[in-house]
Amino acid sequence: MKNHVPSVLVVLAVVFAAVPGSAGPEKIAFPANYKDHVLYATVDRYDNKQYRELYGTAEGVKAAREGKPIPSGTVLTLVQYKAQVDDAGNPVKDVNGRFIKGDVVGITVMEKRTGWGTEYPDEIRNGEWEYSAFGADQKFNDKANYKACFQCHKPHAKQDFVISAARLAGKAPGGPVAMKTSPNDVGISGFAFGPGKVTVAAGQYVTWTNGDDSPHQVTITQSQERSAVLLKGQSHTRAFAAPGVYDYSCGLHPNMKGSVEVK
Ligand code: HEC
Ligand SMILES: [Cu+2]
Structure with a gap:
């Protein structure tokens, strides 16, 4: 039509x-x-x-x-x-x-x-x-x-x-969150992903950990695949099998952006 x-x-x-x-x-x-x-x-x-x-x-x-x-x-x-x-x-x-x-x-x-x-x-x-x-x-x-x-x-x-x-529901965010610093880790603090860009080998994984009082949500741009809403202290781990560049943003705050390069 x-x-x-x-x-x-x-x-x-x-x-x-x-x-x-x-x-x-x-x-x-x-x-x-x-x-x-x-x-x-x-x-x-x-x-x-x-x-x-x-x-x-x-x-x-x-x-x-x-x-x-x-x-x-x-x-x-x-x-x-x-x-x-x-x-x-x-x-x-x-x-x-x-x-x-x-x-x-x-x-x-x-x-x-x-x-x-x-x-x-x-x-x-x-x-x-x-x-x-x-x-x-x-x-x-x-x-x-x-x-x-x-x-x-x-x-x-x-x-x-x-x-x-x-x-x-009355669940207060907890105290300070210790940020991991391996090459496969991305911290979220002050409404920013850090580091904003990580590079991993095919088959490896990336873990995001939210250190903010505000919740965030990792959303892969191309597939629109979303993690759970990450409260303070919560993490999300995703494996990356195929090489390529995976841009992502926060599902709650779309101007927060990052990318994962898989080699
Ligand atoms: C870009 C995404 C986005 C859009 C568009 C949006 N909201 Fe929200 N909204 C949020 C986020 C994130 C929160 C959590 C509180 C915060 O971070 O400010 C929220 C929270 C709220 C709340 C408090 C209850 C709750 O769900 O947590 C109200 C009420 C609300 N929004 C109303 C609206 C209205 C009305 C509109 C349209 C005019 C709107 N929102 C559009 C992202 C959005
Ligand atoms: Cu966010």
Whole structure:
């Protein structure tokens, strides 16, 4: 068929057109009282120099901590702040080595309700979740890329699409992680892979270890094969049988990149 538009795009165009009552970001009302919700995590984003606060409604947090499914009515709110920076543009840190928040940049929200999401095709649908974004003025942001919300959270279906699921369940990141330094090891710290490029012989393996409080995920660019979401201290090992250059990025922070050359 000529000029065939994939049906996903047609459906998305329809569902993202904000028809009242249909699927889309406008189903979510701004959670004006989010500060009364549970602040379950803060995140220092080295990649985009932001400080973030993650809030969840009490029942949702309680269920996650008890290992139960996240209930209908749960609202998760992510508040993005600019990190305060020094003259050189580097984030300033407090006594605990954490970023210091500046102005609010925007607020993103996900909300889960029984029966939501049925309009979306399977390739896009994130269970019963909808996503919405608001400006610093708390007004609905109609310019946000809503399709990207579904795409980036989709690979986390096993944890009900909540990327910060470990923190929501109350699993605090542990203390400092010892980084291994063999030629087959890549450390992850400060939102960077180090070394960014490693060379191994065919049949060898590479091990990535996350030293950051923030989770990361090794994603091979060409095959889109993803490791588990690596929490602080966790590692991922992958064997490389065939020679070639394997570029990879972080599945959570796509601007974190590295490569493995297999000789
Ligand atoms: C490039 C990938 C990416 C895209 C696109 C994305 N997110 Fe996320 N989202 C993340 C990551 C990573 C986290 C974990 C917290 C952090 O590191 O800031 C997160 C966390 C969240 C959370 C807190 C709950 C959770 O899942 O951990 C909300 C709410 C959220 N995102 C909403 C949105 C909305 C709304 C959009 C679209 C406007 C969106 N996200 C687009 C990567 C993404
Ligand atoms: Cu990452």
